[in-house]
Amino acid sequence: MRYYKLGNTDLTVSELGFGGIPILRLESTEAESILRYAFDKGINFFDTANAYRDSEEKIGRAFAGMRDKVVLATKTMRRDGKGALENLEQSLRMLRTDYIDLYQFHQVAQESVWEEICAHGGALAVLQKAKEAGKIRHLGITSHSRPMAAKLIQTGLFGTIQFPFNFIEEAAAQDLHPEARRLGLGILAMKPFAGGMIDNATIAFKYLRQFSDVLPLPGFDSVAAVDEVAGFYERENGLNADDEARMASYRQELGQQFCRRCEYCQPCPQGVMITPAMGYQVAARRMSPRVSVEFSRAAMETVPRCIECGVCIQRCPYNLPIPEMLKKHYDLWGKHCREVNCSPR
Ligand code: SF4
Ligand code: SF4
Structure with a gap:
């Protein structure tokens, strides 16, 4: 595992990070042992969020007594100063620390959200003060929106930027990445598997590893998953012609109009299970219609x-x-139901 300085910050990080979402599905002891296993494999950067339920608490317990060995990043969705400060204090308690290495404004994808953060009484001024007080070492920003991320990196207010970066959303590599690099920001890659659309870890990480200053943040929910990805960083590897062809076929299949399963659209006031229903087309290709019609039935209904x-x-x-898109997927599901003789109820 290689270590490097994250942009112009003073944080030295492993070239592979740990995304804190999947551990919220696990029992505490299992989550903690996976976190410690990842650390033993050389990972020292752990990214979580106030919004990820007990993820911060699990990370805090896993690394109790070894604070100086890990780099801890977390986030707040609160846009007001009072709420952001409450979130920060909670993160400090849950992570069992008196400082956060990287504190990020979570998912700033709209102009109006950024205006709220910057407004009088907003989160920006309060978190800048917390940084001066030593509770935060660096401020960062995360966004799923490329245009917003492109704008926010120009403000000069942040040490890092986190955005979706994978071989399907390669536009980020063409504009956002070089500009963030030019400005000296640390670059964090969320969604290395495009929200689960990429099911080939080898190609996903071969692609990302070309960018020596990009820190991918895959989520891990098992020791085997850590082994698979961390093992990849133990040897030299690069993209070959076969990989390029497979990446092209993923891009062709998905295009740019696909659901990244981020779940920001939920909940639907009518109870539509949007995210699983949006993934039906891909599920049908991967599983075969016979399996996928039943697998997706609850959502499609x-x-x-x-x-x-x-x-x-x-x-x-x-x-x-x-x-x-839901309607198209529903029509496809209905067609598959008829083909396998199990009509929609
Ligand atoms: S449809 Fe929902 S889950 Fe899918 S990308 Fe949009 S907000 Fe995210
Ligand atoms: S799925 Fe339909 S009903 Fe639900 S929020 Fe979206 S548009 Fe509205």
């Missing part, structure tokens, strides 16, 4: 409840035409 209110579209950072 909620789709007719959609009244096209548009609430989810406003929340989706990728501006996906969700009701239209």
Whole structure:
């Protein structure tokens, strides 16, 4: 495992990080042992968020007594100063520390959100003060929106930027990445598997490893998953012609209009299970229609409840035409149901 300085910050990080979402599904002891296993494999950067339920608490317990050995990053979704400060104090308690290495404004994907953060009484001024007081070493920003991320890195206020970066969303590599590098920001790659759409870890990490200043943050929920990805960083590897062809076929299959399973669109006021229903087309290809019709039945049966209110579209950072896409997936599911003789109920 190689270590490097994260942008112009003074944080020395492993070239592979640990994303803190999947551990929230695990029992505490299992989560802690996976975290410690990842640390033993050389990973020293752990990224979590106030919004990830007990993820901070598990990380805090796993690394109690070894604070100086790990780099801890977390985030707040609160845009007001009072709320952001409450989140920060909670993160400090949960992570069992008196400082956070990297504290990020979580998912700033709209102009209006950024205005709230910067407004009088907003989160920015309060967290800058917390930084002066030593509770935060560096401030960062995360965004699923490329245009917003491109704008925010120009403010000069942040030490890092975190955005979706994988071989499907390669546009980030063409503009956002070189500009963030030029400005000296640390670059964190969320969604190395494009929200689960990429099911080939080898290609996913071969692609990312080309960018020596990009820190991928895959989530791990097992020792085997840590081994698979961390093992990849123990040897030299590069993309070959076969990999390029496979990446091209993923891109062709998914295009840019696909659901990243970020779940920002939820909950639907009508109870539509948007995220699993949005993934039906890919599930059907990967599993075969016979398996996928039953696998997705519970979600697909909620789709007719959609009244096209548009609430989810406003929340989706990728501006996906969700009701239209749901309808297409529902029609496909109905077609597959008929093909395998198990009509939609
Ligand atoms: S448009 Fe449909 S799926 Fe989206 S929130 Fe409204 S009812 Fe739910
Ligand atoms: S529809 Fe949009 S907001 Fe909802 S999970 Fe998919 S990408 Fe995320």
